[in-house]
Amino acid sequence: MKSRNEICYYRKKQEERRPAIAAIIVALVMNKSKTTTTLSTAFINNVTLSTDTSTTSVSSYATSNIETATAESSTTTTTARKCGASCLNQSWIDVSNTIAKWEFEGSFTDSANNYSTVATSSVPTFISEGYVGQAVSFNATLRQALYTSYIPLRNISFTIDAWIYQNGKPNPTDYNIAGMCPSMTTRNCLQVGIRSQKLYFSFWLPDSMGVTTIQTNQWLHTAFVFDKTLDAMITYLNGFADKILNTNQTLLCSTGNFTIGINALVRTPDNTFQGYIDNLSVSGRAKSSCEVLEIATLAARFHFDNISPLDDFGPNQVDKIASNYVINPGFINEAISFSGTSTSCFQTWGFTSFGIMNKEFSFAFWIKPQLLSGTLIHLSTSSLGTGTTCFPLLAFASNGSIVAQVLLSNGVIISAVGPLLPTSSSWIPIVQTWSSNNGLKLYVNNTLVSSIAATTFFTSNSSINYLTLGNCLTGCGSCTNGLIASSGPFLGSIDEWLVFSRELNEDDVCAHYNTR
Numbered sequence: 001m002k003s004r005n006e007i008c009y010y011r012k013k014q015e016e017r018r019p020a021i022a023a024i025i026v027a028l029v030m031n032k033s034k035t036t037t038t039l040s041t042a043f044i045n046n047v048t049l050s051t052d053t054s055t056t057s058v059s060s061y062a063t064s065n066i067e068t069a070t071a072e073s074s075t076t077t078t079t080a081r082k083c084g085a086s087c088l089n090q091s092w093i094d095v096s097n098t099i100a101k102w103e104f105e106g107s108f109t110d111s112a113n114n115y116s117t118v119a120t121s122s123v124p125t126f127i128s129e130g131y132v133g134q135a136v137s138f139n140a141t142l143r144q145a146l147y148t149s150y151i152p153l154r155n156i157s158f159t160i161d162a163w164i165y166q167n168g169k170p171n172p173t174d175y176n177i178a179g180m181c182p183s184m185t186t187r188n189c190l191q192v193g194i195r196s197q198k199l200y201f202s203f204w205l206p207d208s209m210g211v212t213t214i215q216t217n218q219w220l221h222t223a224f225v226f227d228k229t230l231d232a233m234i235t236y237l238n239g240f241a242d243k244i245l246n247t248n249q250t251l252l253c254s255t256g257n258f259t260i261g262i263n264a265l266v267r268t269p270d271n272t273f274q275g276y277i278d279n280l281s282v283s284g285r286a287k288s289s290c291e292v293l294e295i296a297t298l299a300a301r302f303h304f305d306n307i308s309p310l311d312d313f314g315p316n317q318v319d320k321i322a323s324n325y326v327i328n329p330g331f332i333n334e335a336i337s338f339s340g341t342s343t344s345c346f347q348t349w350g351f352t353s354f355g356i357m358n359k360e361f362s363f364a365f366w367i368k369p370q371l372l373s374g375t376l377i378h379l380s381t382s383s384l385g386t387g388t389t390c391f392p393l394l395a396f397a398s399n400g401s402i403v404a405q406v407l408l409s410n411g412v413i414i415s416a417v418g419p420l421l422p423t424s425s426s427w428i429p430i431v432q433t434w435s436s437n438n439g440l441k442l443y444v445n446n447t448l449v450s451s452i453a454a455t456t457f458f459t460s461n462s463s464i465n466y467l468t469l470g471n472c473l474t475g476c477g478s479c480t481n482g483l484i485a486s487s488g489p490f491l492g493s494i495d496e497w498l499v500f501s502r503e504l505n506e507d508d509v510c511a512h513y514n515t516r
Contacts, residue, residue, distance in 0.1 A: 083510035087290035088364075088498075091301065093315065094291065097284040099151055099158075102260070104136040104278055108146055115148040115258070124261065127276055129464075131163040131219045131352050132316045135278035138261045140170050143272050145262035151180065151282055153190070155250045159287040160192050161223035161236075161295065162280040166216045166273070174200075174271040177222065178280065179263035182256030187249055191263055192224045193273065199224075199235045199242055203252075204266075208233045208245040216275075219352055221296035226251065227286035234289075239296030239502065241289065258282075297502040299351055304336040304495055312348070314499075320348040325470075330495035331366040331427040332515070338470035340374065340491030345471035347383065353501035354379065354465040358457050360435035362500040363394065364512045366427045367492065372400030372420060374490035375472040377432075378479075381460045385473030389460040392472055394432050395484045404432045404442040404450070405482045407458045413482030416442045416450040427495065429513050435503035446513035448506070469494060 083089075100110045106126055108117040122142040126134050138144045160178055169175075173196050181189035181204070189204035199210035201224045214220065214237075223236035231248040234241055257264065260280060261273040287295075294315065301314035309327045312318045324344035328337045338344040353359050363377060376394040381387030391413055397403050402418040421428055421444070431443040434457060441451040459465075470490040472479065481487050496515070504512075 083514060084507035086505075086507045086511035087293055088504070088508045088511035088515075091313070092288070092291045092294045093313065099282045099284050100148070100258075101279070101281040102136075103133070104130065104280075105134050108136070110148070115151070117146050117148045117260075119147075120145045129352075130276060130278040131165075132279060132318070132350065135163070135165070135276040136261075137276050138273040140168070140175070140270070140272045140274035143262070143269055145272055146260040147257045148260075149258065150254075150256055151258045152254075153180070153251050153282075153284070154254050155228075155252070156284055157226055157228040157286040158251075159223060159225045159283040159285065159292075160281070161221070161283075161287070161292070163219055163221055163278040164273075165219050165276040165278075166194065166214065167275040169216065170274055171270040171272070172267075174263070174267045175273045175275075176259070176261060176263045176266075176271050177273060177277065178258065178260050178282075179266070180253060180256050180258045181263050181265045182253050184265050187252040189263075189266065190251055190253065191266055193263070199237060201233055201235050201243075201245075203249065206233065206245060206247040206249050208235055208243050210235050210237065210242040212237050212242050218356060219278075223287065223292045223296070225286050225292070229286070234286075236289075236292045236296070239293040293502075297500050298498070299353055299501050300348060300497075300499040302336075302346075302348075302497040303333065304330060304497070305333040309334065309336065310346070316350070318348050318350040320346065322346040328493060330493065331368075332496055335366075335368070335493045335495035336469070337493040338490050340371065340489050342471075342473075342489055344489055345473065346469040347466055348469075349383070349464060349466045351465045351467065351499070351501075354467075355459055355461055357459050357461065358436055359459070359501060360433075360503040361457075362431065362433040362502065362504040362508075363498065364429070364431045364500075364504065364509075365497040366429050366495045367421070368425070368427050368494075369396075369421055369423055369490070369492035371491045372396050372402075372423065373398075373486070373488065375468075375470065375476070375484070375487045376402075376430075376490060376494070378468040378472040378475060378487075380466045380468065380473075380475055380479070381464065382475075383466055385466075385468055385471070385475030386478055387460070387466075387475075389458070389465075390475045390479035392479070392481060392484045392487050393467075394430070395472075395487055396490075397483055398485050402430070402442070402444070403483050404440055405484070406434050406440050406454050407480065408454060408456050409458050411480050412458075413480055414440060414452055414454045415483040416440045416452045417483065418442045418444055418449045429515075431504060431509045431512060433503045438503060443509045446510055467499065469497065 124144040125137045176193035178192045186205045187203045191202040201208040225234040233245040235243045380390035404416045433441045439453040
């Protein structure tokens with residue numbers, strides 16, 4: 001058993017980030033019949049919710065700090081089923097065959113230590129708020145770019161992936177992310193970037209143009225995969241395949257500089273990138289669809305095991321701090337346990353996705369509560385639990401019901417009310433999801449126990465967002481709390497906490513439930 005005692009406070013500590021690899025999901029979405037009730041009064045009474053084995057009647061409570069109280073009742077009878085396709089059945093983090101990786105943490109250094117990087121005479125700068133940590137900034141008007149020596153991609157499978165943020169369109173058509181083009185001849189000119197507002201992946205025949213229009217002024221994950229085994233060029237946007245071109249034509253170039261933010265020959269001089277690039281990597285293998293999905297949408301993964309109990313094992317290696325906790329036996333290996341005191345918490349930050357308005361999200365974890373009270377997950381723009389945006393995402397109501405919430409607009413929260421959880425020695429899987437299309441959903445024990453329509457998610461538009469586990473800190477009394485009339489610290493244990501910047505579907509929830 002390991003313990004620490006310190007007060008949760010704002011303190012950033014930059015750690016070495018790890019390369020990450022990601023994932024895609026092909027799944028069946030199952031429909032359930034349900035009834036949604038929007039109440040104009042300040043009370044919700046006798047909400048009946050179905051579970052796998054029994055029906056639980058949940059009494060309700062007075063609401064405050066909201067304009068409209070909401071709840072859902074469901075009369076669906078659910079039966080056990082086999083999980084469909086999901087990438088949640090394992091971790092896909094894999095750094096094998098990494099040729100080069102540029103994290104752009106204030107330098108142009110390749111963290112794989114294989115390549116030296118040289119800048120143009122007009123040197124690209126850095127911004128402090130990249131997707132993770134810092135990012136490199138390119139000005140297309142100044143034709144800023146980076147160069148390194150030839151990278152051996154001839155006749156092999158490979159992947160180039162990066163986070164990008166295009167903040168302008170000064171060029172006629174092209175904004176290059178990376179390239180290697182010794183000559184404009186067939187299969188001798190690698191182009192990776194944006195052309196005519198679509199992702200573009202080319203060897204100078206074959207060429208692959210994406211389908212989705214690229215939006216400016218937002219972070220996007222891009223991946224360009226050539227799979228020699230499958231004879232395919234696959235372009236991914238935000239974790240999902242945007243274009244698949246079947247071809248057995250490999251890249252042939254054996255000379256030439258590898259370039260970042262520019263292509264040496266194609267549509268010069270107006271072809272440099274405009275905006276920011278973060279975590280650019282080159283791998284000498286085709287990353288799988290699940291790998292790409294994981295790097296794009298798994299925001300954090302906390303195992304809470306004895307070895308590095310607080311570390312993020314996801315692709316981004318976000319910062320964290322904790323106080324007044326112990327590491328106890330968990331659902332898988334060990335878990336983090338909170339004492340229920342005012343300073344007992346785990347806090348993590350650096351979630352760019354929670355600063356993007358209406359960006360879908362999901363949480364998944366296992367819980368063993370000792371009391372059905374307190375805050376499970378609290379979102380804030382300050383390390384103190386307060387700030388311009390702060391509210392409990394998941395907590396217990398005053399009658400012990402578990403409640404999932406989302407902020408619709410400033411000061412207005414919508415809530416999905418779940419059942420009373422058992423306080424026993426059993427571990428309980430919890431999943432909370434939100435998307436503009438499907439609203440707010442709460443799953444307990446692989447069962448959808450509550451859902452409510454919610455088409456918006458009001459965020460801070462800040463990359464510095466704090467998620468506090470097990471406490472709301474000084475935000476308990478000052479933040480908008482929705483149906484959580486008496487938020488406070490949590491007494492109990494949590495294990496295997498996953499944070500996603502996508503909506504998990506029912507097959508993902510099923511895979512999480514079957515995690516052993």
